[in-house]
Amino acid sequence: MRPPLPTLGPQPKKSPVGPVMVVSLLLGLSAGGVWWWKQRLTSEKPPAANEQPVTPPVAMGSGDTGAAPHPASPNPAPAAAAATAPAPMVPDSAKATGLAHASVRIDGPLETAMVVAAGPEIGPALAQVVTRTLVWWVDVPGDLRRGDTLDILYETRPNEEPLVHAVRFTSNKTGQTHRTYRFQAESDKNPRYYLPSGEELELRLENSPLDDYEQVTSLLRDGRRHKGVDFKTPVGTPVKAPFAGVIRRKNWSFRFNGNCLELEETGGKRRRAIFLHMDELPRSVKVGDRFATGAMLGRSGNSGRSFAPHLHYQLEVGEDRVLDPYETHRTYRRSLPAAQRPTLEVEIRRLDGLLGTTVAGG
Incomplete structure (x- = not known):
């Protein structure tokens, strides 16, 4: 058998006074209820023609509990006290x-x-x-x-x-x-x-691969461990060379990258720009082709492992060291x-x- 739960303090002794008090209390509440009902009927009589009903102000705010408002006081508090009332809910x-x-x-x-x-x-x-x-x-x-x-x-x-x-x-x-x-x-x-x-x-990139786009949907510093910048843009947006360079690769790892290009800079920095998920590339674009800064390489698409039309733009240098385009390009707003x-x-x-x-x- 499970022992009874412990109680706080000594157990009170039973007394006949308890039932008597309960009966008295019930009778008192009944009498009070009758008096309250008569008072309510009296107060609900319509006011005389020359009287204006008084509507007590109700402050409805985020802390409102639904309780009935207090009647207006004949001696209202100063205006400064109203600042403590809950603010009106927007x-x-x-x-x-x-x-x-x-x-x-x-x-x-x-x-x-x-x-x-x-x-x-x-x-x-x-x-x-x-x-x-x-x-x-x-x-x-x-x-x-x-x-x-x-x-x-x-x-x-x-x-x-x-x-x-x-x-x-x-x-x-x-x-x-x-x-x-x-x-x-x-x-x-x-x-x-x-x-x-x-x-x-x-921020916008100077010599950006896109002249126009809707939004940057991924950055290197957004916590996703992404290696490039994703530009949300419709299929067919012109993609341009961010610097003068030569095409080193075309359409590799197509399952993931889709139509893609790698452009190697011909200047002293020797950066590599990678463009993924492009639209179908022109047959005229071949490995070894050279492009000037701003020349059109192809168009953006939604190919490969892509869930919405966008351009993935990635910069690397040396042995696959990833660069942040927003630290490499000049930027402006x-x-x-x-x-x-x-x-x-x-x-x-x-x-x-x-x-x-x-x-x-x-």
């Missing part, structure tokens, strides 16, 4: 635009935080997409800190990765709140991510033309309104 108007709002506090892996905020179906993919913006401010995951907060406006699409419209990132590493917004400039084929200053979020800044500012205000105040735990 309405979730993002849903009305077809967007979802994720607000997270990072206390471990970024993907874990995204799964908690957006669910297991969207979270992992959303973490990858958001990382593409974070890497322009910090190294991921090395520079993420506990207590960093993220607010994201995103759109879910069938059989496609989430489309992020705005990111607000408060970093304990930099001590700043970083923001970026997706915006389509009139002169651009693709939307880009812009900073509040009107500059593009992403392109700014939005002044005439289009007012339109961007309107969009920023709209998206900031949908982001609202962060609800991530502090």
Whole structure:
């Protein structure tokens, strides 16, 4: 037989007083209920024609528990005391635009935080997409800190990765709140991510293999141990030589690389540029052919082990030593033309309104 659980303190002795008290209490509650009901009927009589009903103020905020409001005091407190009331809750108007709002506090892996905020179906993919913006401010995951907060406006699409419209990132590493917004400039084929200053979020490469693309989807410093830069761009985008060089290889390891080229620099640096997942290469391009800087080598594609149209651009030197294109090329940030800044500012205000105040735990 299992022994009884221990109790705190001595066991009280049974007394006849207990039942008597219970009966008395029930009778008292019944009488009080009748009195309360009569008072309620009296208070619900409509006011006279010259009287205005008093509606007590109700502060609805994130800390609202649903309790009934207290009646208004005949001697209201000074205005300064209102500052202690809960702040009004920002309405979730993002849903009305077809967007979802994720607000997270990072206390471990970024993907874990995204799964908690957006669910297991969207979270992992959303973490990858958001990382593409974070890497322009910090190294991921090395520079993420506990207590960093993220607010994201995103759109879910069938059989496609989430489309992020705005990111607000408060970093304990930099001590700043970083923001970026997706915006389509009139002169651009693709939307880009812009900073509040009107500059593009992403750095561009001088003598880039692509004149135009939608987004950089992978960098050497994004934690994926990727050896190159992936440019998201439609099939058929012209691919150009980043320097003067000679073709050393063509279409090797096709199963993984797809249509590919290796261009060796003819100058003193002797760098090698590797282009993977290209569209079908012209038969006229052969090993030993020479190309000047900016000359067209072929077009981007989606061949080999590729899950979406893009160009993989990789730089090496010596015995397969990988170089970071963003440390090898000169870089710059392109700014939005002044005439289009007012339109961007309107969009920023709209998206900031949908982001609202962060609800991530502090």
